[in-house]
Amino acid sequence: MSSRARVGFIGLGMMGYSMASRIASAGYDLFVLDADDKRADRFCDEQQTQGLTDSTAPQLDVLITMLPNSAIVEAVLLGKDGADGWAHMLAEGSVVIDMSSSEPARSRDLSFRLAELGLDYLDAPVSGGVVKAVSGTLAILVGGNADVLEAQRSLLAVMGQKILHIGSAGAGHAAKALNNYVSATGLVATVEALVVAKKFGIEPEIMTDVLNSASGRSNTSETKVKQFMLSGTFGSGFALQLMAKDLNIALSLANAVGYEMPMGKRSIEIWNKAAGVSKPTTDHTEMYRILGESL
DSSP states (O other): OOTTOEEEEEOOSHHHHHHHHHHHHTTOEEEEEOSSHHHHHHHHHHHTOEEOOTTTGGGOSEEEEOOSSHHHHHHHHHOTTSSSSGGGGSOTTOEEEEOSOOOHHHHHHHHHHHHHTTOEEEEOOEESHHHHHHHTOEEEEEEEOHHHHHHHHHHHHHHEEEEEEEESTTHHHHHHHHHHHHHHHHHHHHHHHHHHHHHHTOOHHHHHHHHHHSTTOOHHHHHTIIIIIITSOOOSSOBHHHHHHHHHHHHHHHHHTTOOOHHHHHHHHHHHHHHHTSOTTOBGGGHHHHHHTOO
């Protein structure tokens, strides 16, 4: 792909804004769209790009979606009646890359529907949070045809440092949900350890140092506890309700393959309960506060 390939990007949330900025800075012709028109206008002013329109969509080589869930992705790409979404405006041979955290089975079905329109599809969810989105060092987990991935690797490399081909369509989203299940369950265990330690008389900062110096070390203990939990900023950039959504995707996947997740069920119960007392803007690191208040 040349550096002047034409790329559409739909979804300028906390992650999407930074990811799209990386694409614009790399010299791609970028056309953006967001549900918040003012946010899209601000992006275009900052990055000297254009908005995605009915007339520019047929010019795209690639259309990227970075949206909250499968239902929104499908509505945006296919339209409410399945016949008037953005995918219908793309030229045959274009590539759709869904970088959202979507449901694996629905992603697989979407790949079939897009193929009927003559479009290639990759599911390519990301891991690493806003910090790595800004630096372009995300991990990108890709499902879909390996040849299509290779053709788009240079574009993905603008946003991610590790680009892993997981398997067929939907595999990327399955791997992302399972990764977040492990991460979220480990976060709960870390928070519980900090709460118990504090009640015993060990300061959370000291217990965090213990974890990071011993076998309890994790991504949570290294990059979230002092930075976002103990500081009280709760600003990792990933919403608690979105984490709960991903965990429920992981549980649905387990059910679909006939595996009972005993630990997973309990962890997801905790996250769902926390999501129920949270706002859409509540950061997932606020589990420290929520569990500390005896949810």
